Amino acid sequence: MNIYTDIHALVVGALQRITAEGGLPAGLDLSNVSVEPPRDPAHGDMATNAAMVLAKPAGMKPRDIADRLAAELASDPRIATAEVAGPGFLNLRLAGEVWAAVTRAVLTLGGDYGRSTLGQGRRINVEFVSANPTGPLHVGHTRGAVFGDALASVLDFAGFDVTREYYINDGGAQVDTLARSVYLRYLEAFGETVDFPAGTYPGDYLIEVGEALKAEVGDAYVGQPEDVWLAPVRDFSTDRMMVLIRADLASLGVTMDRFFSEKSLYGTGRIEAALKALDAKGLIYQGVLEPPKGKLPEDWEPREQTLFKSTDHGDDVDRPVKKSDGAWTYFAPDIAYHFDKIERGYDGLIDVFGADHGGYVKRMKAAVSALSDGRVPLDIKLTQLVKLYKNGEPFKMSKRAGTFVTLRDVVEQVGPDVTRFVMLTRKNDAPLDFDFDKVQEQSKENPVFYVQYAHARVNSVLRKAIEAGIAVDDASLAATDLSGMTHPAEIAMAAKLAEWPRLIEIAARTNEPHRIAFYLYELAGLLHALWNRGNDESGLRFLQEGDPVTSQAKIALARAVSVVISAGLGILGVTPVEEMR
RNA sequence: GCACCCAUAGCUCAGCUGGAUAGAGUGUCGCCCUCCGAAGGCGAAGGUCGUAGGUUCGAAUCCUACUGGGUGCACCA
Structure with a gap:
C-alpha cells in the first residue's frame, strides 16, 4: 500500500x-x-x-x-x-480513515510494508569495495562497503533483482609487490633478517602469511630466483588476502554474491574480445595523445599507443588501452570486466568508487555506453572521505606510525550496527566525520541511539501491555478500532508512516540509501515527541490505565512505527535493539 | 590549465523527477522536569541557500559565467 x-x-x-x-x-x-x-x-x-x-x-x-x-x-x-x-x-x-488504513497496512504487511514494484524485477549489478587484495580493508573501504550494501538492499526492497559484486584487482603489478613482500616475510620466518625496500608492503599483517607459506611449502623457495616463486607466492598471497577481506566484510555483515577476478580476464581472450567489440564500432585506433595542459609530466614524450575513442561517448580525451610496450593498461581489463557484466544481461550497472577515483567516471561510462550501444545505464557513486575523530580531536592515520585504522578496528570498537548507521548519516558525496566517542553517545544528537531508542521504547510499551493482559500481537492490533486516532501528533506519525513507501522509491531512484537513515531519524523524532506529550497529557500515553481498548489503538500506532523502524534498519543492515542497556 | 564533487542558520548537515513562509541537530536565550524509560521537555531568536545572470507560472534544486574548498589528471592498479 x-x-x-x-x-x-x-x-x-x-x-x-x-x-x-x-x-x-x-x-x-x-x-x-x-x-x-x-x-x-x-x-x-x-x-x-x-x-x-x-x-x-x-x-x-x-x-x-x-x-x-x-x-x-x-x-x-x-x-x-x-x-x-x-x-x-x-x-x-x-479522511481519518486513511490514516487508520495506513496503520493497519503496516501491521498486516509487517516488514514488507513499503516494498515496491518500481524495479519490476529488472536486474541491477552493484559493484562495490573492490579493494586491491593487498591488505586488510580500512575505513575508506568501510564506507564504500556499507554504502554499496545498503544501496543494494534498497534496490532489492524496491523490486530490483540485485547482484552484489566485488572486483578483485589481482591482475596487476600491485599483487606482484604483495608477493615480494610476502616472500620477505617468508624468509623472515626462517630466521633471516630482512628489510623492506620502498615499494613493498611492510605491514605486520603479512607476517602470518609468510609463516603460512613456510608451513605450506617448507624451504622450497629459499634462495630461489624470483621467476621460480613469484607466480605461486602471488596466488597464495592473494588467496590469503581475499580470505582476510571476506572476513572483514563478514564482520560488517556484508556478503557478496560474486567475486570477479581480474586475472581471469587475462589469457582467456576476454580482454581481446572486449576491445574487438569496440574496434568493430570503429572506436579503437593507433594514435598519439596531446600532452596535458598545465604542468607537464617530466618524462613526457609523445608515444604512439592503442587508444579507445572515448570522446565519442562523452569523455574529455581518448584513453590508452595498451602501453607503448604492447601490454594492456589497467583500463583494458576494466573495459573487459564491464563488457562481461553487460553480456551477463544486466539492465543496469552501478559502480561504487572512492572519491579519489572520480577521474575514471567518464571513461567507464564511455566504455559501457559504447559496448552496450547506450542500452545499459551505468551509475557511478563516489563515496567521500571519512575523517576520524576521537574525543573531538582529529585522529590521523599513518601506516608508519601504526595508527592505520582498519575496518576491523572500527567494528571491534563500536560494533557493526553503529558503524553502518553512522556511515549512512551523510550523503555519499559529502565528507563524513566519524568520532569514535560521539557515535557511542546516548543522546539526541546521535542518530543511531535516537532511532534505536525509539524502537526500544515501543518494545517497552509492548512488554508493559502484555503484563497488563492486553493483546498486542500484530494481528490483534491490526483488527482494533482506530477511529479514536485523531490527535494531530498521532496523525502526523501515521502520515509519516504513509511516506515510507514513497521514500523507498525516491531512495531507489536516486541510489541514495542515506535518505532512509534520515527518514528513520525523523520518524523516531515523532515517536519521541508523542511520548513526551504523553508526559503532560495522560490521554496521549500509549498505555491507558484500565482501558485496554483505547490502549490497543494507541499501541497499534506505536507498534506500526517500530515495524517501519525495524524494516528500515534492516535495509541499512542494522539490527534493531529490543532494549537499551 | 582541464575534468569531476562540494558551497544552505554561529557550527555539523538534510532538503523529494523544479513547488507555497527553506528544515533538523548542536550552540545561544527564556521557561519547565514528583508523571508509560527526563541517557531531558516546551518555546524564541538566528538565512541576500557562495556571487552575478538566464530558463520557468514558480529555482536551494535546471543552464551559463565567476569566487572559494576538495579530488583526480598520458604507458602507475
Missing part, C-alpha cells in the same frame, strides 16, 4: 474524467502531475500541482482547473477537503 500512488491515481483519473466531459482539452500530458506531502502541515496532508502544470498547455487559468478538480475529487471518500491555495495548488486533507 502506497497512499501517494493511490491518490496520484485518483487525481489522474479525475483529470481524465474531466477531459472526457470536455472540461479540459484532450491529449494533455499528465506525466508532470505530482502528489506530494506539503512542507507546511497547515497546507493539508497532500498537495497536487495539477492545475499549475496543465494551465499553460490547456490554455486555462490554474484556478479554474483547480476548482473543477477539487469538485471531482471531493466525491471520493478518502478526500476530506480539497482547497485551492497559493498559485494554484490543490491542497488535500485526507
Whole structure:
C-alpha cells in the first residue's frame, strides 16, 4: 500500500474524467502531475500541482482547473477537503480513515510494508569495495562497503533483482609487490633478517602469511630466483588476502554474491574480445595523445599507443588501452570486466568508487555506453572521505606510525550496527566525520541511539501491555478500532508512516540509501515527541490505565512505527535493539 | 590549465523527477522536569541557500559565467 500512488491515481483519473466531459482539452500530458506531502502541515496532508502544470498547455487559468478538480475529487471518500491555495495548488486533507488504513497496512504487511514494484524485477549489478587484495580493508573501504550494501538492499526492497559484486584487482603489478613482500616475510620466518625496500608492503599483517607459506611449502623457495616463486607466492598471497577481506566484510555483515577476478580476464581472450567489440564500432585506433595542459609530466614524450575513442561517448580525451610496450593498461581489463557484466544481461550497472577515483567516471561510462550501444545505464557513486575523530580531536592515520585504522578496528570498537548507521548519516558525496566517542553517545544528537531508542521504547510499551493482559500481537492490533486516532501528533506519525513507501522509491531512484537513515531519524523524532506529550497529557500515553481498548489503538500506532523502524534498519543492515542497556 | 564533487542558520548537515513562509541537530536565550524509560521537555531568536545572470507560472534544486574548498589528471592498479 502506497497512499501517494493511490491518490496520484485518483487525481489522474479525475483529470481524465474531466477531459472526457470536455472540461479540459484532450491529449494533455499528465506525466508532470505530482502528489506530494506539503512542507507546511497547515497546507493539508497532500498537495497536487495539477492545475499549475496543465494551465499553460490547456490554455486555462490554474484556478479554474483547480476548482473543477477539487469538485471531482471531493466525491471520493478518502478526500476530506480539497482547497485551492497559493498559485494554484490543490491542497488535500485526507479522511481519518486513511490514516487508520495506513496503520493497519503496516501491521498486516509487517516488514514488507513499503516494498515496491518500481524495479519490476529488472536486474541491477552493484559493484562495490573492490579493494586491491593487498591488505586488510580500512575505513575508506568501510564506507564504500556499507554504502554499496545498503544501496543494494534498497534496490532489492524496491523490486530490483540485485547482484552484489566485488572486483578483485589481482591482475596487476600491485599483487606482484604483495608477493615480494610476502616472500620477505617468508624468509623472515626462517630466521633471516630482512628489510623492506620502498615499494613493498611492510605491514605486520603479512607476517602470518609468510609463516603460512613456510608451513605450506617448507624451504622450497629459499634462495630461489624470483621467476621460480613469484607466480605461486602471488596466488597464495592473494588467496590469503581475499580470505582476510571476506572476513572483514563478514564482520560488517556484508556478503557478496560474486567475486570477479581480474586475472581471469587475462589469457582467456576476454580482454581481446572486449576491445574487438569496440574496434568493430570503429572506436579503437593507433594514435598519439596531446600532452596535458598545465604542468607537464617530466618524462613526457609523445608515444604512439592503442587508444579507445572515448570522446565519442562523452569523455574529455581518448584513453590508452595498451602501453607503448604492447601490454594492456589497467583500463583494458576494466573495459573487459564491464563488457562481461553487460553480456551477463544486466539492465543496469552501478559502480561504487572512492572519491579519489572520480577521474575514471567518464571513461567507464564511455566504455559501457559504447559496448552496450547506450542500452545499459551505468551509475557511478563516489563515496567521500571519512575523517576520524576521537574525543573531538582529529585522529590521523599513518601506516608508519601504526595508527592505520582498519575496518576491523572500527567494528571491534563500536560494533557493526553503529558503524553502518553512522556511515549512512551523510550523503555519499559529502565528507563524513566519524568520532569514535560521539557515535557511542546516548543522546539526541546521535542518530543511531535516537532511532534505536525509539524502537526500544515501543518494545517497552509492548512488554508493559502484555503484563497488563492486553493483546498486542500484530494481528490483534491490526483488527482494533482506530477511529479514536485523531490527535494531530498521532496523525502526523501515521502520515509519516504513509511516506515510507514513497521514500523507498525516491531512495531507489536516486541510489541514495542515506535518505532512509534520515527518514528513520525523523520518524523516531515523532515517536519521541508523542511520548513526551504523553508526559503532560495522560490521554496521549500509549498505555491507558484500565482501558485496554483505547490502549490497543494507541499501541497499534506505536507498534506500526517500530515495524517501519525495524524494516528500515534492516535495509541499512542494522539490527534493531529490543532494549537499551 | 582541464575534468569531476562540494558551497544552505554561529557550527555539523538534510532538503523529494523544479513547488507555497527553506528544515533538523548542536550552540545561544527564556521557561519547565514528583508523571508509560527526563541517557531531558516546551518555546524564541538566528538565512541576500557562495556571487552575478538566464530558463520557468514558480529555482536551494535546471543552464551559463565567476569566487572559494576538495579530488583526480598520458604507458602507475
